[in-house]
Amino acid sequence: MSLAIFTLAALAEIAGCFAVWSVTRLGKPAWWLIPGLACLALFAWLLTRADAAFAGRAFAAYGGIYIAASLAWMWAIEGARPDRFDLIGAALCLGGAALILFAPRSA
Template sequence: MPTAAAYIGAAIAEIAGCYAFWAFFRLDKPAWWLVPGGLSLALFAWLLTLADSSAAGRAFAAYGGVYIASSLAWLWFVEGNRPDRWDTIGAAICLVGAAVILAGPRAAA
């Protein structure tokens, strides 16, 4: 699985899982929402292991940029709250940072 697909899948799974917990604790949804939330978070963790990286910390750091952009997409498409220009600029900066982390030249170990 390409790293981009792993990151996007992981972001969707993480955001959906966290949203299920948010909905239970903040939106008075029933306790059964925690079950798919927990499963979604487990799926997130597994998907993140599929990222092509020799170091977990680097994979997690680069994922952070994708997570931020995906969270704003969730804000817009699921919660119906369109991100403003500052959200968009911030997400773009984070995605550039993620690209630098992923594509930067590495010395042979």
Template structure:
């Protein structure tokens, strides 16, 4: 359940923030900001579904997922292909997220 929750949270956060971007920076109607607000609420709900003992650890690991999802958004929606540095950075972020979330912890 963790990976689907992370992916759903990332999609909602990116789309929600893009709604505000479109309204404030691209001159779209205010309905874009309203939709963005609804998506950001969904983001918060999905993020609380992450399997982790602490919120901070779940949020820190989410950062890596968010970075990769943002690059995917950039490619799919904004039609700007990530370059090798984007991909290397994303790989490092996913490695860091995995270490944070999946490492064995002592009690």
């Protein structure tokens, strides 16, 4: 369940940040900030739904998902295909996120 929540959170965060980017860097109208801010609020709320005992651990594990989702966004929305270094870096980050999420821990 955490993986789905992290994926949705990543999409919401990226969409919100992209709205700000679009207004400030691409000259889009300021009203783009309204759905952007809603996406950022959704992102923050979604992270509170992750099954983790500690916020820091949830945020750390989320980071790997965010990186992979950012590269997917770059390809799908911005039309720039990730190169091999992007993909290797994302794989390393996803490995770290998996270790954080699924490591056996005592209470």
